[in-house]
Amino acid sequence: MNVPFIGEVPSDIVVSWIFVSLIGVLLLWWLTKKEQWPTIWEYARTTDNRKIGTMYILFAFLFFIRGGMDAMFIRSQLAVPESEFWVFQSQKYNEVFTTHGTVMIFFVAMPLLIGLMNIAVPLQLGANDLAFPYLNAISFWLFVSGAVIFNMAFFFNAAPNAGWTAYAPLSSDTFTTGPNNNYYIFGLQISGMGTILTAINMIVTIIRLRAPGMKLTRMPLFPWATLVTSFLIIIAFPVLTVALLLLTFDRLYGTSFFLGELGSPIYYQHLFWIFGHPEVYILILPAFGIFSDIISTFSRKRIYGYRSMVIAIALIGLLGFMVWAHHMFTVGLGALANSVFAITTMLIAVPTGIKVFNWLFTMRKGVVRIKTPMLFSLGFIPTFVLGGVTGVMLAVAAADYQYHDSYFVVAHFHYTMIGGTILGAFAGIYYYYPKMTGKVLDETLGRWHFWLFIIGFHLTFMPQHFAGLNGMPRRVYTYSWDDGLFLLNFVSTIGAFVMGASMLFVVWNLYKTHRYGEKVGKDPWDGRTLEWSVDSPAPEHPFDPVPQVNSRDAFWYAKISEESLPAAENPRPSPIPVQTIQPVVLAGILGVMSIGFIYQWVWMQVIGGVGVLSFFILRSLTDERKKAYRKEEES
C-alpha cells in the first residue's frame, strides 16, 4: 500500500495500524465508561513502590504480547522449508527477529524483574518505600519512554534490523540506512538510563533502609540477588551507553569508530559483550532470588545453605565480568584468549550448580506444597539445568566453532532466559499477586498456564538444539527441503503456538480473579518474611510501627511462637512520597528529543534539549524535601 509521506508500506504494518487504532478506541471508550480516568491520573502521579512495580509488570505484559507476536511470525515463516509466510522474508525477517530479541530482553524481562523488585524488596526489608520515591517514578517513566520509542519504529515502517546485538558495521549507516537503527539506539539509551537509576535506588534502599536488626546476613535472598544485580547494572550499563554513543556518532556525525579502514568492528563487539554478558546475569540473578524465597516458603523450611547461596550469587556476579569473550570465540582473538575465557566461563557453572543443589536440599524433608508459584519453581530447575549444560558445551571454545551462530545457541539462551528469567517472573507474579492486588490468582487456571507453557516451551526449543547441531544457522529466514530440518522446525512451530495459547489462560485468569476472586488476608501462603506481615495489597507506608528483626525469617518464628514482631524503637525516617506528574513530563520531553535525533531534525533536538534542562530547574525548585526540612527547622 502506498501512503503519503511514508511511501510504500507493507501490508503487515497497515493491518497493525488498523488493529491498534481499533484497540485504542475501544480502550478509551471502556476507560471512560468504567470511570477509570481518576485511577489512571493517580497512577501517573504516584511514587509508591507497589504501584510503580505493578505498572512495570503491566507494561512488560503489553510488550510481551508484541514480542510474542514477533515470535509467532518467526515460527510461522520457518514452519516449512522454502516458505513465504505473509511478508516475513529477507529484510522483513531481519526486522522481526531484531525487534523480538530487543523487546523481550529490554522491555519484557528487565521490567518484569524490576517490577517484582519494586513490589517485594522494600517490603522484605521492612522499608516503607524505596530510598528515592521520586527517582523511582522517573526510572519507570524513562523505561516507558524508551520502550515506546523503540516500538514506534515499526508503525513508521522503520523497525530496527541489525539484531538485538546491533553489531557494527552492519548497524552503521553505510549498511543499514534510514532511521531504523536510530530507534534502537535511542530506545535503549532512554530506557537504559531508567535502569541505571533503578539500580542506584535499589542499592541505597538495601544498604540504608533495612528495618532495625535486619542485618545484611538476615536478608531474604531476593534482596541479596537484587543488590548484586544492581551492582552489575551500574557497571555494565554505562559501557552499553558509551558503545551506543559511539555508534550514534558513526551513524549521525560521520565518524568511523566501528567501520571502514580506520575503525574497529571488533571493538564494538567487545564493548557490547562487556555489557551483554553481565546483562544475561542481570536477568537471571533476580530470578534465582525469587525462586529461593518461593522454594523455602513452600517447603516450610529455611533455605538450605544460606551462606553458600549468598556467596554463589556474588561469585556469579563477579565471574560474569570475566567471560564476555565467549561470545567472540570465532572472531580470532587467538588460542590463549579463547582458552582463558573458556575456563572462566566453565567456572561459572560451579556456583550455579551449588545453587541448584541448595534448592534441592531445601525441599528435601520439607513439607512441600505444590501451589502455582512452586510449580513454576519446580519446572525451572530441570529446564535451567539443561540451559546450563548447553552453556558449558558452548564454553568449549574449539567446539563453539561448530555451534556458534547456529540454532544450538538459540536453544541455549532460550532455555536459560525463558527457563530461568521468564519462569521466575511468572512464579514471582503468582506469588506476589496478593501483595499487588489483594487477591490470589486462580490455582486451576494457573496450572493450565504452567503445563501448557512448559510443554510448549520444550517442544519449541528442544528440537532447535538438533537443528543447530545439524547446521541450521540462526537469523536465516528459510532453508531447503534437502537440509533435513523440516520436522525439527515444524515441531518447534507447534510448540510455539502451544506457548502462545498458554498465555490466553493468563488473560482468562486475570479476568476471573478480578471478577470473582475474593480478597485474601496478609499471609495467604503462610510466608516467612516481612512482606507477609503487612496488608494485601500493600498500603503506602506499610510498616507502622517498623518491626524489630532478630533473626532470619523473623516473621516465621514470630508466628510459631504466636507472637507478633516487636516494634523497633527509634526507626529511621522514611523516604518522602509525592504526587507529581513531572516524571511523565520528563519522559515526554526525552521522547521528543529522541525523535529529533532519530530523524535528525535539529530544531526538535534543540526544543528537547532546552526542555530537559528546564526540567532540571523545575525539579530542583519543587523539591519535596523543602517542606519536610522546613518543618524540622521550625521545631
Added chain:
Amino acid sequence: MKQTSEILFQDKRLGFFLYLVVEALMFATLFATYILFTPASVGADPSEVYELRTVVLTSVFLLSSSGTLMIAEKGLKTWDRKKIWIGLGTTFLLGSIFMGLEIHEFYKYVHEGYTITMNNFLSSFYVLVGLHASHVAFGLGWMILLMGQFKQKLPRSLFIEKHKIFNYYWHFVDVIWVLIILIVYVPYLF
C-alpha cells in the same frame, strides 16, 4: 537521635556517589577508546594538534576552581554567607573562563582542519573532551541555580545538602580533567 534531614542527606549522598561511579565508568570506556585509536595511522597526529599553552591555561583555571569551591565549603560549615558567595562566585568565574578557552580550543582545531571526522584519534578526542566540557557547562548552569536558591532562602539544611551534592560533582569533573591531562595531552606534548 539524628535529624531527618541528616539521614535523608546521607541517602542522597550515597546515591549520588553511585551515580558518579556510573559516570566514571563511562569516562573510563571513553579513555579506553582514546587510547585504542591514538595515534591514528592516517590524518593528524596529536603532537601536531595540541598546544602546551592552551592545556596549561585551561588546567590552571579549572583546577584552581576546585580550590575556590573549598572556600564555599568552609562557609557552609560555619554558615558564613559571605564565604559562600565568594566561593561560588569565583568558582563560577574560573569555570566560565575554562569554558571559554575550551570552546576556543575546539574552534581553532576545526579551523585548522582537525575535524571530528578526520581520523579516529580526533573522533575519540572530541567525544571524550567534549563530554567533559559539557559536564563543565552543566555545572555552570547548576551554579547559577544554586546561587538563585541561596538568595531564595531555602531551609538551611536543604541548601547545604544541595550545595554539597554540587561540590561532589564539581570535584569529580575536576578529577576527570586531571585524567584527561595525563592520558590525553601529556603523552603527546613532551
